[in-house]
Amino acid sequence: MVAPQISVIIPTYNRQELTVRAIKSVLSQTFSDLECIVVDDGSTDQTAEKLAKEFGESIQLIRQANKGVSRARNRGIAIAQGRYLAFLDSDDEWLPRKLEKQIAFMAAHPEFRICQTTEIWFRKGKRVNLPEMYKKKGGRIFDRSLACCMITPSSVLLEQSLLHEMGNFDETMLVCEDYDLWLRVTSRHPVGLIEEDLLIRYGGAPDQLSGQHSQDRFRIRALQKWLNVNEKGRPDWRLAFKALEEKCRIYGSGCLKRGKEEEGERILAIPGEMR
Incomplete structure (x- = not known):
């Protein structure tokens, strides 16, 4: 066939x-x-x-x-x-x-x-x-x-x-x-x-x-995955890291405002851990 x-x-x-x-x-x-x-x-x-x-x-x-x-x-x-x-x-x-x-x-x-x-x-x-x-x-x-x-x-x-x-x-x-x-x-x-x-x-x-699910939480995860397998210092790596910082700031701050302190602090810490 x-x-x-x-x-x-x-x-x-x-x-x-x-x-x-x-x-x-x-x-x-x-x-x-x-x-x-x-x-x-x-x-x-x-x-x-x-x-x-x-x-x-x-x-x-x-x-x-x-x-x-x-x-x-x-x-x-x-x-x-x-x-x-x-x-x-x-x-x-x-x-x-x-x-x-x-x-x-x-x-x-x-x-x-x-x-x-x-x-x-x-x-x-x-x-x-x-x-x-x-x-x-x-x-x-x-x-x-x-x-x-x-x-x-x-x-x-x-x-x-x-x-x-x-x-x-x-x-x-x-x-x-x-x-x-x-x-x-x-x-x-x-x-x-x-x-x-x-x-x-x-x-x-x-x-x-x-x-039904928070998209930013999963976009953060996708960006982490991409950053972890690509070379630091490349222009596109820097762009992706900047996007990660922004999404973590918005989503993490939102968690804190809603009383989800543990999740918010964990999300806000992600960019520092990846530098």
Whole structure:
């Protein structure tokens, strides 16, 4: 069997209808040389059964015990056959020409091993404008990626070999696993940008992980990881350390104000320990 050019990986947990919408947006792509891998992360609402019945052999459905979105994505990566990987969160949706446009971009720009598109945001059912800090950029974006996550997983197309070199999603991160991965990638590689809205992101749902955990706490952890494995004194190391100092100051001070003195003092001490 000839391997597909693109492996699409969709993790899901208790999102029957949303996942159906996401899968339909994959199967309706104008670019069809793909496989669609759906990893059910231990759903308890019959999500897997519904997907198996509705899509049959059009998808590869993998079931696992509930281990989190990073484990689910990594399971998909482990069996992916495509040269390229594309991720789609189960509550997001692609426009029909997304993969066609990205494959053409990568062919025309061999200097890039990863590209993303711009996107449309909906929050609680209403279309909203992206805040300036979240607007997508291309090229060398490591400095921009320090404050917040500048790459949306659902917007990405990347060479599978890039993850073999950079490492997969960190399964110990409850949130900001994408921020952690993109720090590693953007510190080494430029990111291509297609300035066309080819992704629809839906936010504001109560089950979104980003709203259930403090993101700054995990961004601090991701920055610590990156700083620990990169050479001190490099310009990008200094930039990352400055970002760490700022996040520790804000999060640590917030902990103290909320009466979490032990956690606050621990966070505030991190930059001094890493100098």
